[in-house]
Amino acid sequence: MAFDSLSERLNKAMRNVAGKGTLTDANMEDMLKEVRLALLEADVNYRIVKSFLEDIREKARGEDVLNSVEPGQQLVKIVHDQIVELLGTDDASLNFKESGMTVIMLVGLQGTGKTTSVAKIAKICKEKMDRKCMLIAADVIRPAAIEQLQTLGREIDTEVFTLGVSTPAVEAVRQGMRYAQEKGYDTVFIDTAGRLHIDQELMDELRQINALVQPDEILLTVDAMTGQDIVNVAQAFREALPLTGLVVTKFDGDSRGGGVLSVKKITGVPVKFVGEGEKIDDMGMFHPERMADRILGMGDIVSLVEKAQEKFDMEESEKMAERMMNGQYTMDDMLKQFEMIEKLGPLSGIMKMMPGMNQYAAMLDEPQASGAMKHIKAIIQSMTKAERANPERMRGSMKKRVAAGSGTSINEVNKLINQYSRMKKAMDQLGSLQRSGGLNEENLEKMMNNAPGNLPAGLPNGIRDPRMMGQYKKKKKGRY
Ligand SMILES: Nc1nc2c(ncn2[C@@H]2O[C@H](COP(=O)(O)OP(=O)(O)OP(=O)(O)O)[C@@H](O)[C@H]2O)c(=O)[nH]1
Ligand SMILES: [Mg+2]
Structure with a gap:
């Protein structure tokens, strides 16, 4: 069967490292050397082997350390994901016409x-x-x-x-x-x-x-x-x-x-x-995930790490949500949020169904749709800690520095700051909704009645939405 010997070699290399409680640069490099040989022997293009290994190194360095699994196991998961990536993560189902032949x-x-x-x-x-x-x-x-x-x-x-x-x-x-x-x-x-x-x-x-x-x-x-x-x-x-x-x-x-x-x-x-x-x-x-499992043959470890990651994400996001709703939303949080959304897939679908949240839903999808995540990351990483906490206070010269540092334009920096401000506002609104008792019957009633004065402070509703407000003013101007 195809991949048999590749699978065997990879498996051996990974088993070696999977049991390790601590992971040094040296034993990681040993493992990578084995992986490299296994791939080359399987006749994988050498350029692909090279970038494959670089990606693994980079991911291994950048990954959050999970407490509940061994570092070696975490590395197995990284290699697995990299194989999936190599095989293609896009939808590989057939394109059928909506109607017609x-x-x-x-x-x-x-x-x-x-x-x-x-x-x-x-x-x-x-x-x-x-x-x-x-x-x-x-x-x-x-x-x-x-x-x-x-x-x-x-x-x-x-x-x-x-x-x-x-x-x-x-x-x-x-x-x-x-x-x-x-x-x-x-x-x-x-x-x-x-x-x-x-x-x-x-x-x-x-x-x-x-x-x-x-x-x-x-x-x-x-x-x-x-x-x-x-x-x-x-x-x-x-x-x-x-x-x-x-x-x-x-x-x-x-x-x-x-x-x-x-x-x-x-x-x-x-x-x-x-x-x-x-x-x-x-x-x-063709299912890249299944094929990767077959090639690496370490489904048990992969799913173990996946579970730990899910738990980690949950804890992280709970902590984050708490801070954010208390008005401590920074650009670092925004970046994390975007990254989570990227992992999760379109969350906007759910948000679109929540009253008043439609406008934010579109924003959430933006980084995914345009592939702008790289730019967003570069911009935020070019900002100082203080700037990330209060981007609205940034002066022109700071923005210029950030634009240059991230290889983007002042326009893009401004756009991101605007987006941040709107997200922050949404978080504040959610926070005040929660403080006033969450989505209980009473608050829902108020939202339904759409009575601005009665709503928990700042909750979005038709007329207070700044964009709607603009249209409202325009209409008025034209008419009178
Ligand atoms: N073992 C195995 N044999 C296959 C597979 N797919 C096709 N074959 C065999 O490969 C041979 C050629 O298959 P065809 O479907 O006739 O190939 P083709 O591309 O239409 O060939 P031409 O029309 O001559 O160009 C046949 O003997 C098939 O039975 C496969 O997945 N596994
Ligand atoms: Mg034929």
């Missing part, structure tokens, strides 16, 4: 497993996602290709559209699409021809099909046994076609796995499916 095209070199994968993935779509699937035979080069697809189609009880070998592939696709539309299919798979090497003729044909149907998914099948060459093949195909994902086949073979571990980082194309055998059901969606 979704088209999924499989491309790849000869014999990599396109035709088999079409049937395997169609079966998953049919059975697990309730899609109405049809297959189009667009490989008119290999004589037995159409028959092979028809056999597979029968096996998964799915219609195959073909015009035989004498109709060019592009024409077969054109007519197949029309046919699928008429028949009310909502998901169409296109099985294309393969070549031994990437050649112009193949790419031209694929480009034409792409231009004609603009598939929602173009999946490149790669054979896990190809090793690092996966990366070169993926790059060549990506230059010709807007690839949306990879299907790694023959994972059941004895490949070292380095190509699979390198391809996402280098090409930016995520692995979406993994084929693990010749049978129709030997295909699964």
Whole structure:
């Protein structure tokens, strides 16, 4: 099985360090040396190995020390997370059109497993996602290709559209699409021809099909046994076609796995499916977490550290919440908050449902949406302790220094300070709500009645919201 020897070596290196009660630079470097060798031996791209190790070092230094687990165990978790990161943390599910027909095209070199994968993935779509699937035979080069697809189609009880070998592939696709539309299919798979090497003729044909149907998914099948060459093949195909994902086949073979571990980082194309055998059901969606568990094989330790981290986060956030509601909200708190939100995912969904909190919800999402976390961090880290506690008091020259120090602009610094002020206000409001008894019946009643005078001091409501106030004034001005 792919990754077996990598897994064994990594496991050994990590077991060594996992039991350590104290962690010195020296035994961490020993461990990293082992990890490095294991990855290189598995044929992972050397540049990736290098940045992989650097990231681990950096994370190990930056991590909060958890009291309830051994430092070595914490390090195991860091390595695990780094493998997940390498495999890709974005959503790797299929893109289906909201309405209308979704088209999924499989491309790849000869014999990599396109035709088999079409049937395997169609079966998953049919059975697990309730899609109405049809297959189009667009490989008119290999004589037995159409028959092979028809056999597979029968096996998964799915219609195959073909015009035989004498109709060019592009024409077969054109007519197949029309046919699928008429028949009310909502998901169409296109099985294309393969070549031994990437050649112009193949790419031209694929480009034409792409231009004609603009598939929602173009999946490149790669054979896990190809090793690092996966990366070169993926790059060549990506230059010709807007690839949306990879299907790694023959994972059941004895490949070292380095190509699979390198391809996402280098090409930016995520692995979406993994084929693990010749049978129709030997295909699964790709889960980076599960794959990382499989590679590292230390699920017990990883989940132990996860639990400790959750507990740590809870304690931290409780302490923080208490301070914040007592009017001690600093920019350091804001940064921590953003980081927590980043970890948690969209908290704004919940906030949007709370009366008056909608405006803050949008702010919370901002650092995630724009990827501005790096800037925010740099800005806050460029500020002195005193400035972080009272950013509103910063003068122009200070802001200029911070902007220069963080590689941002005064504008961005100002924007962050504004955001901070609004968050601080929200915290104060929550604090005063809590001091006046929390969200009890009485306070809720007051909020419902929306009577500004009766509300706990400063609670946001329609008219006191500064932005609403502006609109209100504008309206007044226009009218009178
Ligand atoms: N062990 C194993 N064999 C696989 C897997 N996927 C495909 N195969 C086998 O690989 C061979 C080639 O598969 P095809 O699906 O015909 O490959 P293709 O890319 O369509 O090939 P061409 O159409 O000739 O380019 C077949 O014998 C498949 O059974 C897999 O995940 N594991
Ligand atoms: Mg084929």
